[in-house]
Amino acid sequence: MQQLATDIFRPTMHFTPPFGWMNDPNGLVYINGEYHLFYQYYPYGNKWGPMHWGHAVSSNLLNWEHLPPGLVPDETGMCFSGSAVIDWKNSSGLFNDAEQPGVMAFYTACIAPSNGTDGVQMQSLAYSRDGGFSWEKFEQNPILANPGLKDFRDPKVIWHDESQHWIMVITEGQEIGFYRSADLKSWEKSSTFGHEEGAHDTLPWECPDLFPIQLEGSYETYWVLIVGVQGGSFAGGSGTQYFIGQFDGESFVNHHEPETVLWLDYGRDYYAAQTWSDVADGSRVAIAWMSNWQYANEVPTRNWRSAMSAPRSMKLCKMDSGLRLLSEFPKEWGLETQTHPSSGTSLNQGQFLKLSDSYQAGVVNATFTLETGSELKIAPFGNESLVYIVCRSETGYLLTTKRVIADEGEENYQKTFASNVTLELPKNDELNLVALIDRCSSELLLQQGEFCVTDLSFDSYVSGYELTCIKGTVKLASLNFCAQSAVNPIIKAA
């Protein structure tokens, strides 16, 4: 079956399910040269429903091939979010006669009674003998029974070399539980992290991830703990925070003051971020669900709902503000932009520039300098549906994101989708921007990727990327642009 991306909102450079509902990325693992992407999937409707693990693979993180769902719900429960690892040394003993290393997927089995009360969440496992293409649920599931918690989910499993143990991190209400295991099947709890640390809300934390990362330009290693905050993010609703610290195989110690909140993204639509496990060159690539629980079920697409963000490779750097993760679009994409004829010129008050006038994906790579008091409007869709106002103050740059409802949608979407959020960028002479626009989204990676801002926008009347000088003078120190042809228009399905 082939399905063309004729739908006006269906992105051309972002992953979408062939049809039906999608939320979190799950089970991200790199096997035999391919990135496997599993995802929370309900194929029989365009709103959240009994969860499957949808499945796709890609060798370049751009062109995806759809595969049949990896896990489907049954009497043992729905298949909520989780992770996957390669069991290189057969720690589980499940792959004695296997031809290639086995793959283990950890997911939350959720059994929900039909009377509308909360489901019971427990951790289960499935395994694959053919490199991640077909899966069997483990007979002795669950591997971790519910300890009496309403929210006990989203297991992320990693190998911890120093202690020679497997580690699992799990959402436990508004904290993260740390567990360890020698055989990937029996787990013991070692610690809990999160009480009074980072951003909290009344809703549970979700979808943790944990990984080591070397500080650029040094031999020092830090540990990063990623945590989804279902409500109360920087821009409102769901968002993804991270902690930098140390992990000794048993507990995580935050390097920052407990009240410090670090956001992987400052937009409305970057949630449940996870990173690929077992990537050959050790790089850390994250992908997130490009939506927000506040309105995800009601955005105006029809036979599919939700896209993933662009994958982002991350590095840890010492910035003026302290240790920070910096993001960039994957090198596998080989994005090339061309110098725009206006590069090196200036825009004065009232002048504007249109970078493209077609309705397709595009990449901007630019450095601007604004005189104090100057204002630049960036309109990725060439209209008012989503605009960024950049303003240079005495203390640095301020970026205000204004989003309005541009197309019809359901009532709750009408109430919650609009936003007006200001982000302060630390003092810096230049504003450095890499932006990716697609049919219903805009992702900005600002100041070398220290500040990322991802927002959806649904407007059927778009006219191309526009830059307008509203006030003062904007120097376009360098301006590069590339209209990407629809690189992902054909979605193959097995």
Ligand code: FRU
């Ligand atoms: C996060 C989440 C997870 C859960 C899944 C259910 O978006 O709520 O905590 O496992 O979605 O689909």
